[in-house]
Amino acid sequence: MQQTESLLQVRVQSIRYEAEGILSFELCPTAPLYELPAFTAGSHIDLHLPNGLIRSYSLLNDQEEVHRYVIGVNNDPASRGGSRYMHHSVRPGDILTIGTPRNNFVLDEDVGHTVLIAGGIGITPLYGMIQRLDRLGRSWQLFYASRARKNAAFLAPLHKLAGDHPGRLNLNFDQETGGALLDLPAIIESAPTGTHFYCCGPLPMLDAFETAARHQPPERVHVEYFAAREGADTSGGFTVELAQSGTQLFIPQGKTILDALLEEGYQPLYSCQEGICGTCEVKVLEGEPDHRDLVLSAQQKKNNNCMMICCSGCKGEKLVLDM
Ligand code: FES
Incomplete structure (x- = not known):
């Protein structure tokens, strides 16, 4: 029995240094003028790597773009092989097999205000959402935490998107603030009524976010995980x-x-x-x-x-x- 998934081949058009340990990969159709399947902000694709691994990465580019998918990959020291392969073995011009985009982290576009909270490489789906909100002229705020400024990807385009709106872009670098974490309860409490909250980052941040947002209506609280909270159920029987x-x-x-x-x-x-x-x-x-x-x-x-x-x-x- 083989389940069917639409797989397609893309060419690695370019690889960019985005921050220390973070590369972005621009994936384009193998034939000129061919369009890729549409996606919405928050989507991810599965990469079927030549070493046999299958790994999911969020799309970070503007959903209006049909000529490319862009993903960001952190060279995680705890990599189980996916990010290491991407950083060390993939080169521009390579052909990769990918699945079509799926979205488990859907952006509600019709709300008065959106607060996005990112930790490290968790910025990738949120960056795509911000481009979408900006295109729609919606109100948004980003709280972006990273170990240090050198590890924070996409700062220049985020500054550009924030423009001169006060309070839109809030950066928190652990090494610059003596290790202080984002004050998630204060961020959530000070948001206007009806705000939708999106958080993507490491597990401790997601746990703190879910605790801080526990009194919010569940339909306004959105999280995307990069790692499991608990092991798989292997009790069998x-x-x-x-x-x-x-x-x-x-x-x-x-x-x-x-x-x-x-x-x-x-x-x-x-x-x-x-x-x-x-x-x-x-x-x-x-x-x-x-x-x-x-x-x-x-x-x-x-x-x-x-x-x-x-x-x-x-x-x-x-x-x-x-x-
Ligand atoms: S393989 Fe990813 S949720 Fe099961």
């Missing part, structure tokens, strides 16, 4: 029925549903294997998943009709999946 063929698969202890499917020779879609990208989502026809992902909202998890098979398990003895 349940059966998965693949509804399209009727096949029954026992998931043993120590394996995820995805692991078991791959071992049996199936080829389900997946990317991050951490519950943060949404690529492995499948429909649940029967049974109750034990959700461990950071993609579905609390309400979507309660609805019980889809799950991420790379990390989520089963609360009962059996799941019937639409695959």
Whole structure:
């Protein structure tokens, strides 16, 4: 069984130094005048790297651009191989295979004011959102934290987008402020009523943000994770029925549903294997998943009709999946 995903090939048109440890990659159609599939601010693409890894990266360019996708890649010392490969092996002119854009971090464009909070490389989806808000003439503020000024990407274009609007661009460099963190409760409390909040950054920042925003209506609070909060559910001991063929698969202890499917020779879609990208989502026809992902909202998890098979398990003895 092979699930279908639209894959396409793109050429690495250029690679730019954006900040210490951060490169941007401009990916263009392989044939001149060919247009890439449209995307919206907050989207990401999966890169199917020649070394076999699949990694998700946010698109940071203006969604009006159809001739290119641009991603930013941090050379993470804790890299599991994706960012290291991008930094050390990919060169201009290379052809890469990518999936079409998906969006788990959708920008609500019709609100009075938008507050965006970025930590480090978490700026990438928010930079795309700011270009969109600017094009629409919407009110926005960015709070951007980074270790030091030299590690902060896209400062010059962000300054340009902020123009002379007071308070639009707020920079916080740990090494310049004695390690002080952004005052997230104050940022949220001082925002006008009806503000939508978007946060992308490391886990401690996202945790602090979700705590500070806990009294806000959930539909106004948006987060995008780059890393899992907890491990996958590998407790096993349940059966998965693949509804399209009727096949029954026992998931043993120590394996995820995805692991078991791959071992049996199936080829389900997946990317991050951490519950943060949404690529492995499948429909649940029967049974109750034990959700461990950071993609579905609390309400979507309660609805019980889809799950991420790379990390989520089963609360009962059996799941019937639409695959
Ligand atoms: S592979 Fe990314 S959420 Fe499952």
